[in-house]
Amino acid sequence: MTTITWRKLAVLGTLFCGLNATMHAAQADLDKVRQAGVLKVAVYKGMQPFSDKDSGIDVEIANALAAKLGVRVSLLPFEAGENLNDDLRNMVWKGHYLGYGPADVMMHVPVDNRLMAENKNVSIFAPYYRERVQLVRDVRKIPGCDTVDCLIGKRVGVEKISIAAMVLLGEQDGKVRESVRIYDTAADAMAALKAGELDAVLANQSEIETAVRGDANFPLAELNFPRLPRQGWVVGMAVKQGNIELARALQAAANELNATGELAKIFAKYGVTPTKP
Structure with a gap:
């Protein structure tokens, strides 16, 4: 029979505590949203038909997602920065230096490999529209x-x-x-x-x-412009890197909206074809 020394037990205990802390941290983001009863959602200002004056496709999707999580929405409308990296920093993982944000999730984020590589502090997921x-x-x-x-x-x-x-x-x-x-x-x-x-x-x-x-x-x-991608670009959502359970819950909610046809109805309300990513 193998003898487990006190030193080994101490090491195992340290590893277990570390793993438990990581799991707790991953769950904490979703727990925090549910305990507060509010999902803070960042949406662009003046982006018709997706978000403009507290209405639009992104706003309605945000409300539908929050309902699936059993909470209400608090919108954080913001002006687009000079580039997407600024928007992700200000609205997803750090917050604006003036104290605005960050949100729990940001809508209308390009699902792009290069953008993901440049922004290690965010997780981009749940594509819901292809723009052209x-x-x-x-x-x-x-x-x-x-x-x-x-x-x-x-x-x-x-x-x-x-x-x-x-x-x-x-x-x-x-x-x-x-x-x-x-x-x-x-x-x-x-x-x-x-x-x-x-x-x-x-x-x-x-x-x-x-x-x-x-x-x-x-x-x-559709005219062919060499400088534009023929298939357009896909948009989805973004949360702070490490907010795993929140991302999973939002992804599951988005999947349900798509499966039940609720997502298509939201797009149809604004006359937009729900182009699949």
Whole structure:
């Protein structure tokens, strides 16, 4: 029979305590949310149709997730920083230096390997939408459009400081630059299109769909821009690294929302096609 010395018992006890502390820490984040009865959710300001003035797709998903956890939502709306690393630091793992945040979870985070590698303090998971840049045109002014050539001499709206503006202004050495009209938001550009002040708009698919609501006069078309990923980009959620049980609970809740069709209903309410990641 093997003899276990006091020294070995001490080592085993230390290891057990360490493991127990780790397990407790992993559970603590979820326990804290449930004990408080509140899930703090970070959402972007002015990001129609996902989050704007306490409403939108992300806000409704957040409320549905919280309901699955048996708690209520406390929104932490915030302005986008200079880059995503800043947003993740301020809203997920550290908090803003002015004392705002961090939240328990942040919505609308790109599920991207490079972003994950650059941000070891967060866990990105639960993809729920695939976004794309699309062209919407007034068919009465532009009957067909397969390449950017159809936009030459036309009036094309884009949102300032957006991916759409960047790619269109730089496409083929500025081939259609003279056609571009800059607006404060994609929603403003879409309003101008519907009012007859523009011939087309280049914007995110969700921004277009929520504005046109299937109007046959404004069909969507996917133009090929070499600087854009053909499959678009996927968005999900982020929690602080180490908040394992909270991430698992949110993932399970998201899976249930998808399986029951509740997620699709939320997207449909805003006229957006629930494109699977």
